[in-house]
Amino acid sequence: MRTAVLISGRGSNLAALIDACRQPDARAEIALVISNRSDAAGLEHARAAGIPAETVDHRRFAGREEFDRCLSDRLEAQGIALVCLAGFMRVLTGWFAERWRDRLLNIHPSLLPAFPGLDAHRRALAAGVRFSGCTVHFVRAEIDAGPIIVQGVVPVRQEDTPETLAARVLQAEHRCYPVALDLVASGRVRVVDERVLIDDAATPATIVINPESG
Ligand code: GRF
Numbered sequence: 001m002r003t004a005v006l007i008s009g010r011g012s013n014l015a016a017l018i019d020a021c022r023q024p025d026a027r028a029e030i031a032l033v034i035s036n037r038s039d040a041a042g043l044e045h046a047r048a049a050g051i052p053a054e055t056v057d058h059r060r061f062a063g064r065e066e067f068d069r070c071l072s073d074r075l076e077a078q079g080i081a082l083v084c085l086a087g088f089m090r091v092l093t094g095w096f097a098e099r100w101r102d103r104l105l106n107i108h109p110s111l112l113p114a115f116p117g118l119d120a121h122r123r124a125l126a127a128g129v130r131f132s133g134c135t136v137h138f139v140r141a142e143i144d145a146g147p148i149i150v151q152g153v154v155p156v157r158q159e160d161t162p163e164t165l166a167a168r169v170l171q172a173e174h175r176c177y178p179v180a181l182d183l184v185a186s187g188r189v190r191v192v193d194e195r196v197l198i199d200d201a202a203t204p205a206t207i208v209i210n211p212e213s214g
Contacts, residue, residue, distance in 0.1 A: 011042015
């Protein structure tokens with residue numbers, strides 16, 4: 001499945017997706033990378049892998065909808081079937097979310113629906129949660145909302161700062177996003193009543209408690 005990744009910055013999730021899709025049994029192919037910033041460090045990951053990479057600068061457009069229509073045209077012109085947002089720092093319009101409905105994935109660094117939006121790690125620490133993590137979901141018009149495909153959980157440590165928690169969650173992100181993309185590309189994922197159903201999903205049996213006793 002020809003897949004595009006949209007980025008704005010570092011691109012570590014892009015790198016994880018590129019690596020995973022290089023495996024011989026991968027069902028998704030990263031065929032295009034688009035950044036809204038020409039200086040996004042992540043563009044280098046695409047170039048190093050020989051993947052076409054483009055910049056579509058949002059500042060060239062009169063409004064969000066014009067930008068989104070241009071993005072969508074680029075994606076369609078390249079025969080893209082799936083789109084992954086990976087640190088893409090532009091809010092997409094409802095029009096775009098609808099156009100790419102159930103073909104548009106996002107990753108967010110919290111266990112949604114907790115802590116949508118910016119600053120998720122600082123807010124998770126302020127709330128005193130014992131676990132945080134990441135969520136890969138289909139995109140809807142509302143920010144960081146939509147049917148959940150995969151979540152990864154990490155323990156929160158008492159001494160965590162937003163930076164140390166972010167680093168731990170990022171490791172989970174790099175594992176979860178490839179799993180979610182592969183599931184969607186395999187055709188095993190359906191959205192029913194705004195929930196994701198996965199054919200033959202394997203669910204872990206473990207209960208994890210934080211702190212551990214003793
Ligand atoms: C990740 O934490 C992702 O969850 C969030 O933005 C960050 C992007 O990091 N949406 P990277 O550019 O993939 O390294």
